[in-house]
Amino acid sequence: MSTSGNYYIPHKATWPVMVTIGLLLMLVGFANHLNGSTIGSTLMVLGLMVFLLMLAGWFTLQAIESESGMYNTQVGVSYRMGMMWFIFSEIMFFAVFFGTLWYTRNLVVPWLGGIGDGPGRSSHELWQSFEAMWPTNGPGEVGGDFEPMGAWGIPFFNTLILLTSGITCTWAHHGLLAKNRDQLLKGLMATVGLGFLFVSLQAFEYYEAYHDMGLTLGSGIYGSTFFMLTGFHGFHVCVGAIILSVVLFRSWKGHFTPENHFAFEAAAWYWHFVDVVWLGLFVFVYML
Amino acid sequence: MSAVVTEHDDHHDHGPEKGLLRWVFTTNHKDIGTLYLVFALAMFFVGGTMALIIRSELFQPGMQFVEPQFFNSMTTMHALVMVFGAVMPAFVGLANWMIPMMIGAPDMALPRMNNMSFWVLVAGVLLLASTLFMEGGAPASGWTLYPPLVLQTGNALPFAIFSVHLLGISSIMGAINIIATIFNMRAPGMTLMKMPLFVWTWLITAFLLIAVMPVFAGGVTMLLTDKFFDTSFFDAAGGGDPVLYQHIFWFFGHPEVYIMILPTFGVASTIIPVFARKPLFGYSSMVIATIGIAFLSFIVWSHHMFTVGMPMAGELYFMYATMMIAIPTGVKIFNWTATMWKGSMTFETPMLFSIAFVVLFTLGGFTGLMMALAPLDFQYHDTYFIVAHFHYTLVPASIFILQAAAYYWLPKWTGHMYNEKLAQLHFWLSAISVNILFFPQHFLGLAGMPRRIPDYAVQFADWNMISSIGAFIYGFSQLIFLYIVIQTIRQGTGEKVTDEVWEDAKKHGLEWHLPSPPPYHTFTTPPKVIPTEHI
Ligand code: HEM
Ligand SMILES: [Cu+2]
Numbered sequence: 003m004s005t006s007g008n009y010y011i012p013h014k015a016t017w018p019v020m021v022t023i024g025l026l027l028m029l030v031g032f033a034n035h036l037n038g039s040t041i042g043s044t045l046m047v048l049g050l051m052v053f054l055l056m057l058a059g060w061f062t063l064q065a066i067e068s069e070s071g072m073y074n075t076q077v078g079v080s081y082r083m084g085m086m087w088f089i090f091s092e093i094m095f096f097a098v099f100f101g102t103l104w105y106t107r108n109l110v111v112p113w114l115g116g117i118g119d120g121p122g123r124s125s126h127e128l129w130q131s132f133e134a135m136w137p138t139n140g141p142g143e144v145g146g147d148f149e150p151m152g153a154w155g156i157p158f159f160n161t162l163i164l165l166t167s168g169i170t171c172t173w174a175h176h177g178l179l180a181k182n183r184d185q186l187l188k189g190l191m192a193t194v195g196l197g198f199l200f201v202s203l204q205a206f207e208y209y210e211a212y213h214d215m216g217l218t219l220g221s222g223i224y225g226s227t228f229f230m231l232t233g234f235h236g237f238h239v240c241v242g243a244i245i246l247s248v249v250l251f252r253s254w255k256g257h258f259t260p261e262n263h264f265a266f267e268a269a270a271w272y273w274h275f276v277d278v279v280w281l282g283l284f285v286f287v288y289m290l
Numbered sequence: 291m292s293a294v295v296t297e298h299d300d301h302h303d304h305g306p307e308k309g310l311l312r313w314v315f316t317t318n319h320k321d322i323g324t325l326y327l328v329f330a331l332a333m334f335f336v337g338g339t340m341a342l343i344i345r346s347e348l349f350q351p352g353m354q355f356v357e358p359q360f361f362n363s364m365t366t367m368h369a370l371v372m373v374f375g376a377v378m379p380a381f382v383g384l385a386n387w388m389i390p391m392m393i394g395a396p397d398m399a400l401p402r403m404n405n406m407s408f409w410v411l412v413a414g415v416l417l418l419a420s421t422l423f424m425e426g427g428a429p430a431s432g433w434t435l436y437p438p439l440v441l442q443t444g445n446a447l448p449f450a451i452f453s454v455h456l457l458g459i460s461s462i463m464g465a466i467n468i469i470a471t472i473f474n475m476r477a478p479g480m481t482l483m484k485m486p487l488f489v490w491t492w493l494i495t496a497f498l499l500i501a502v503m504p505v506f507a508g509g510v511t512m513l514l515t516d517k518f519f520d521t522s523f524f525d526a527a528g529g530g531d532p533v534l535y536q537h538i539f540w541f542f543g544h545p546e547v548y549i550m551i552l553p554t555f556g557v558a559s560t561i562i563p564v565f566a567r568k569p570l571f572g573y574s575s576m577v578i579a580t581i582g583i584a585f586l587s588f589i590v591w592s593h594h595m596f597t598v599g600m601p602m603a604g605e606l607y608f609m610y611a612t613m614m615i616a617i618p619t620g621v622k623i624f625n626w627t628a629t630m631w632k633g634s635m636t637f638e639t640p641m642l643f644s645i646a647f648v649v650l651f652t653l654g655g656f657t658g659l660m661m662a663l664a665p666l667d668f669q670y671h672d673t674y675f676i677v678a679h680f681h682y683t684l685v686p687a688s689i690f691i692l693q694a695a696a697y698y699w700l701p702k703w704t705g706h707m708y709n710e711k712l713a714q715l716h717f718w719l720s721a722i723s724v725n726i727l728f729f730p731q732h733f734l735g736l737a738g739m740p741r742r743i744p745d746y747a748v749q750f751a752d753w754n755m756i757s758s759i760g761a762f763i764y765g766f767s768q769l770i771f772l773y774i775v776i777q778t779i780r781q782g783t784g785e786k787v788t789d790e791v792w793e794d795a796k797k798h799g800l801e802w803h804l805p806s807p808p809p810y811h812t813f814t815t816p817p818k819v820i821p822t823e824h825i
Contacts, residue, residue, distance in 0.1 A: 011401055
């Protein structure tokens with residue numbers, strides 16, 4: 003906890019309120035859209051734009067302050083703690099969906115199929131002809147016939163992509179620490195590129211699922227868990243890649259020193275977190 | 291324990307901005323604390339009005355004032371407003387005001403995010419309140435938002451869900467800020483085991499918040515997709531299960547009740563020693579008990595679901611695990627009692643509320659133990675006994691202690707003394723009426739009156755009428771509190787308070803070494819002496 007000079011306390015923060023307004027507008031728009039109102043989607047897009055612009059303004063301000071040396075080590079520690087606990091909250095968010103997969107697959111579906119002697123088995127009475135199996139779209143065969151997604155095509159390739167991107171990210175970090183600008187930029191570019199490649203392949207996977215395999219978000223519990231888990235993950239990959247792009251841009255502008263590069267570190271942590279979640283997905287959603 | 295004088299860096303020490311915008315863009319922990327507290331107080335009256343609507347309808351059997359659907363909207367909205375709009379924000383407000391002053395920090399660790407977490411809270415509550423005016427009415431499923439019932443909500447559903455998301459974001463940002471402040475901003479010498487218990491309990495609470503708010507967010511997200519995007523998470527036809535939602539909700543919900551009670555414990559542990567004029571008994575056991583309660587809170591959630599049809603092993607496990615919570619909680623009760631034992635006590639209003647808290651919270655805890663017994667809970671489940679139980683832990687515990695905190699720290703915040711006579715009147719009216727209000731509900735529940743019901747059999751008439759009378763006395767007594775707070779902010783009794791405010795308070799906390807009111811920026815350089823009396 004070394005303190006050199008005063009802890010920087012900003013005054014008169016305008017960005018946070020603006021970001022909040024954008025967020026609120028976006029959600030009001032989305033809710034209206036879901037309720038079938040025609041202005042909903044316009045409001046939503048407007049809100050999203052306000053949100054992103056204001057967020058960009060906020061982060062620009064932070065970057066300027068950071069580069070002009072206003073943050074001492076103690077401020078840096080606060081930011082790092084903030085990021086760590088934010089990632090923890092994200093872990094808990096994914097845990098719900100993993101938990102849902104586990105619970106439905108190992109308890110609900112067997113109970114529906116009459117396996118086990120818990121009181122939960124009573125659900126079998128409602129669906130007597132149902133036999134427990136996985137994957138399933140449930141006794142009501144919700145969403146009709148579908149083909150489950152295999153592990154060894156695009157998903158396996160995507161695993162390799164994300165693992166490689168984890169390595170290139172670390173390589174870039176080493177470049178930053180060794181003041182090797184070239185390595186830093188190349189490493190980041192590779193990471194961002196691999197990230198977007200991952201997302202594109204996943205988009206293709208979704209396209210196939212919807213058009214050739216009959217597998218949709220509406221394909222009972224298998225489709226629900228599959229798309230919810232991989233969808234939220236894919237969204238996080240997008241966000242991570244965008245953050246890394248910003249870090250790449252800042253590196254190109256000559257920001258960051260071996261001592262002072264919180265933004266880089268935060269982006270890298272986030273990227274590794276997204277990576278680890280994917281490994282969980284690959285094992286529990288695709289392989290098993 | 292000699293006095294500490296804080297050195298101020300004069301060119302850095304400027305006052306607040308002028309005008310209303312000061313409050314919109316502020317990053318100052320005291321300003322933001324005030325915003326949170328004022329907002330929470332307003333929501334307390336909004337939620338209280340809804341409670342009085344419920345109690346008016348229940349004054350007599352038969353349908354009197356409101357439609358059943360609206361009645362159920364009222365129970366739902368009352369609970370959501372009280373939990374997410376009043377109690378939680380009030381404690382965040384106290385954390386903002388007090389934690390930096392208690393640990394000798396210049397401000398919260400992440401001041402801009404602090405501003406945002408307040409405004410996101412306001413946005414979330416606005417979304418929630420807007421549902422009252424929508425086609426199909428506000429959500430009427432109870433605050434637990436169980437499917438499939440909640441999926442029948444009209445236009446309000448997506449708004450309520452997004453409101454939960456916003457409230458979650460706000461809480462998580464607030465919690466991250468508090469953790470970073472406590473870990474990173476303590477003055478030199480303020481070791482973890484020297485922190486006041488209020489700081490400790492908030493540290494644990496913040497951890498709980500970060501761990502469970504995302505879980506609730508995930509759960510309601512699945513409600514949203516089940517309703518609008520064809521998923522089958524909570525639909526047996528597709529291989530899902532509505533009971534899954536209950537597991538998710540209570541995995542959040544049980545820690546959530548500790549989120550409301552742990553800071554309560556912390557404030558009580560801060561106030562009682564001062565008025566007993568003794569150090570807190572068993573400081574480290576208090577810390578360990580807090581951690582123990584937080585840990586247990588993650589592994590007991592299905593005690594809310596004894597009747598859903600769990601396997602026997604589940605019933606037994608959740609029953610025993612729940613009963614274990616009585617151990618660390620008992621440690622706390624004994625420690626507070628032992629702190630008062632042979633102390634030279636005086637009974638100013640903060641102390642009165644704290645003592646009432648110890649007694650009445652114990653009562654609420656005992657009914658909790660009764661419900662933890664799975665076979666017995668089949669009788670209590672979803673009856674007014676439950677309502678009585680959790681209100682004993684929320685009103686005479688959380689609310690009483692929040693008001694104790696207000697009386698305790700208002701003189702520090704404003705530099706004015708509150709009117710002690712009026713405050714004692716407020717205390718006695720509250721303490722008596724809260725029992726008239728909630729005690730009879732035990733009898734109603736044991737006799738089988740269901741909760742969340744606008745009409746009831748005539749056999750329940752008498753106790754319901756008494757309970758409603760209690761509710762109105764309690765509700766209107768709170769206007770006295772409002773009056774006292776406003777009066778204290780404006781000029782109080784006119785008597786100028788000292789820095790210490792309470793006799794020998796300096797021994798108990800760093801905040802009493804600061805002037806009353808403290809300057810806009812405190813501890814721009816860390817204080818040198820750390821009070822250790824509470825150890
Ligand atoms: C100020 C005095 C209060 C009164 C008179 C009051 C009264 C009530 C009443 C009459 C109900 C409805 C019970 C039913 O019919 O099912 C209720 C439900 C509830 N209240 Fe309160 N309440 C008060 C304070 C609080 C506070 C401070 C909190 C929380 C911090 C709270 C949390 C709840 C919850 C969680 C429910 C359950 C709602 C549901 O069934 O979903 N109450 N309250
Ligand atoms: Cu519980």
